[in-house]
Amino acid sequence: MPVTPFHLGPAVIVKAACPRWFSLGVFAIVQAALDVEPTWNIVAGRYPVHGGLHTLPEALLLSEAVIVPARSVIARFSPVSWTAAVAGGLVGGSSHVLPLIASVELRRVRDDLRS
Numbered sequence: 001m002p003v004t005p006f007h008l009g010p011a012v013i014v015k016a017a018c019p020r021w022f023s024l025g026v027f028a029i030v031q032a033a034l035d036v037e038p039t040w041n042i043v044a045g046r047y048p049v050h051g052g053l054h055t056l057p058e059a060l061l062l063s064e065a066v067i068v069p070a071r072s073v074i075a076r077f078s079p080v081s082w083t084a085a086v087a088g089g090l091v092g093g094s095s096h097v098l099p100l101i102a103s104v105e106l107r108r109v110r111d112d113l114r115s
Contacts, residue, residue, distance in 0.1 A: 054100055
């Protein structure tokens with residue numbers, strides 16, 4: 001489901017555990033950037049909804065591209081270190097796609113066991 005708030009749950013826990021080392025704002029911007037692809041595919045009537053950006057390598061590449069502008073936006077409201085921005089961005093990109101990858105792999109295993 002695109003643009004879901006459920007991705008933010010684990011990030012809030014990480015932010016509470018290490019507030020100086022993790023940017024929740026950069027995390028959220030990376031999450032939103034990744035959700036552009038499935039939103040566009042739904043509007044365009046394309047299937048599968050989750051395309052190439054929802055693979056781990058491409059999600060991490062997008063995360064890296066978004067970290068710098070996201071940090072600039074967040075820094076307007078509160079100071080954010082580069083360490084926190086990079087951590088938030090990379091955790092945002094990887095945690096966004098890992099549940100999808102896991103569910104696809106579980107379905108594949110289930111189908112293999114049935115045959």
